[in-house]
Amino acid sequence: MKRLNKVLLTVALALFAGAAMATGNLSVNISEGEGAEAHVRVTNAVESQFEMEIRNMNNDIVYYKQIQQPLKLVLNTYDFSKLSDGEYTFTVKLDNEMNRSVLAVKDGDVKVVDQTKQVDPYFGMNNNQLNISYLNHAANDVMLYLYDGKTNRLIHEDDLGEEFAVNHAIDLSKLDSGSYEAVLVSNNGVYAYEITLN
Template identity: 30%
Template structure:
């Protein structure tokens, strides 16, 4: 019974540690007129961040990388020279992304709901590649491993929300490898040396 209580306590502490380790930035987009909006960012601590706006087809319309850590950021964006259409404003703080869809039209600017995304965790020890990923969009995922000569391993991971896998790489030769987790919208990479 003591062992079960101890394990439960350890698991609860681990969950709290993971939950508090994730950055929780806040981003508000408030239309001021038909073609202008103010973007406000509030971070939980002074951090570096990246802010980008992409068109529906993936074209980069705006990009800013903070030059020094900050708690807040505020800017008025003028959308009058941007074509009508759908855009995504993407705030990245460490491994956390906050995405808001924006629709620009002659009637004005419409802001969608926030979507939070967290980059996958990769780890490698004792010849085991560990991967965890929260697949919020439940996209088809695949994992590919490459060495200097090309693809050496591939796996379809499916569309599950919670991906937690271990891959035994003991059979691979010593050397440098690049691991790529691929979804419809993103690619994540991890380098390892065996």
């Protein structure tokens, strides 16, 4: 019986990993063009509606566009010559994925300073077991916290490590009925998931 439970747990984790791996297909490539031009190539495995925005250092939106027609590929050239010197963030959003690039504009030139990718984690309940899958693009430490919904008291904590593909399960069957909150914390963000146990 123990062997069967172990096999079932392995299969379940593999399925959840597959669900997480099905996302993460958004790709953004930015190359520096002539002077203050930046060439942007956005791709996805399936036709999608992308959102693109550029924000200045004060977090003001200086450009926003939502692609209405689903596409697999978007090619654009952006001219930053009319913008003041400084850093700008160029963000592409698609469902639960986001790619953020930091661009530095100085004296009529634009340079790509940094790029980060973020995919929201997958949370799911199955027979009082909480399953989590997360693509850790930043390769930094990921923590998981479980809080009692009534008292906000921390009742469980796990260090999920720095692996790229994080898959984790917690058995909640010994907890009392009620509400709980799972919180996954990484360098890319804080993600909360509400749980109700009957």
